[in-house]
Amino acid sequence: MKMKKYIASSMAAAMKKVQVDLGDDAIIASSKVVYSKGFLGMFKKKSYEVVAGIERKNQKETMISPRTIQQPIIIESETTEKQTETIKKELADLKTMMESMKRRSASVQYPDELADIIEKLEQQEINHELITQIGDGLFTVVKNSKNDLSQNELQELAKKHILSILRELPFGGISYDKKYINVLGPTGVGKTTTIAKMAARAVLQEKKKIGFITTDTYRIAAIEQLKTYANLLQAPVEIVYSRDDYEKALRKFEHLDLIFIDTAGRNYKEAKYIKDLQQLIDVEKNVENYLVLSLTAKERDMATIIEQFLAFPVKKLIFTKLDETNTIGSMINLMVKYKKGLAYYTNGQEVPEDIEEASMKNMIDLLFQGDNI
Ligand SMILES: Nc1nc2c(ncn2[C@@H]2O[C@H](COP(=O)(O)OP(=O)(O)O)[C@@H](O)[C@H]2O)c(=O)[nH]1
Ligand SMILES: [Mg+2]
16 A cells, blocks of 8 residues: 655644545555644644555555455464464454554544544644544444534534543532632642732631641742731731641641641642641542643643642642633643532632632633634
8 A cells, every 4th residue: 555645734724635635545654744844843834644545446455454464374284372462462453553543533524514623622632532522423424414503502512421431520619618728739830829819819718717727838939929918808827847847737727627738849849748748637528629720831841740630539620721722732631630619710820809719611712712613
């Protein structure tokens, strides 16, 4: 089978080229994102490369026929057990590869009317696996539908499909069932600012008596920052340097409704603070843990951070700096991958207004926002 390379500015466009050139029977051997070299490594251009070919009738069995696969087994009739294992593994790999090729080539066969939606999800950087899942779902509906569906109807269907993927995950902010709100995450993501926003809501809307504890004693500025917000809300702050301080702070705040615990980013590596907290408070019973991530970070780095916190019972994430990006696919990819819910997302530096409690619906609307297909 002769292979050809197709390059275009989107995956959908590259697939289209393949389809126009080779027709519906084209087989996709590989697809990837490529970056062209820019000046001094800058201004790199992103494009999509698809390698595809078409099987000619008389060549049908040349590539991956059962005979080709079996041949080594027949020739090597005196193979040792180890060799047999290797061959079995190779066969299994080959099977996986063929299944994946079949699956990828299926995307070529998505009808044209799905191209815009698939492209939108790609632009949002939803990962390939989820896009295939959504695309396959829509494809089934389109195939079985008697009438043509409008773009709006298709978009609604795509939203419903995403809702069903997310349905097990918890959404929404502080429950007010637990006394301690523990906010974790690396430095600079916006933990303290977000705490101030959450605390302001607790005081102004829920009329809670609140207090703050900070273990982020590394930089004076960080303490001052929290004190400033606490003063505005006329709430007490305890600065905790040791386990003793911790115990004292917890006792001192016994009469309050809600305690926000601000942490130092570097603690996520030490994990000592987390252990202390676990020993002092019944974490399961009394603490709601939130992990804060910034949408401006790379998805891979965010994944590493989530993995560092897997041992800790974090049920929901908070994503900050939505105002600094147009893509939220990474948020959805990570939530699905790590089965974490979403509490809030924040969209600016202003306290207390730049925060929104998350719901499944507003997150999905956000994904298709500004979209008038
Ligand atoms: N653009 C934007 N900046 C934010 C947001 N949340 C926090 N920041 C800024 O990010 C910086 C670090 O915030 P800070 O709360 O000190 O982060 P921490 O180190 O995690 O406690 C500050 O300049 C904040 O104003 C947000 O939603 N959008
Ligand atoms: Mg801070």
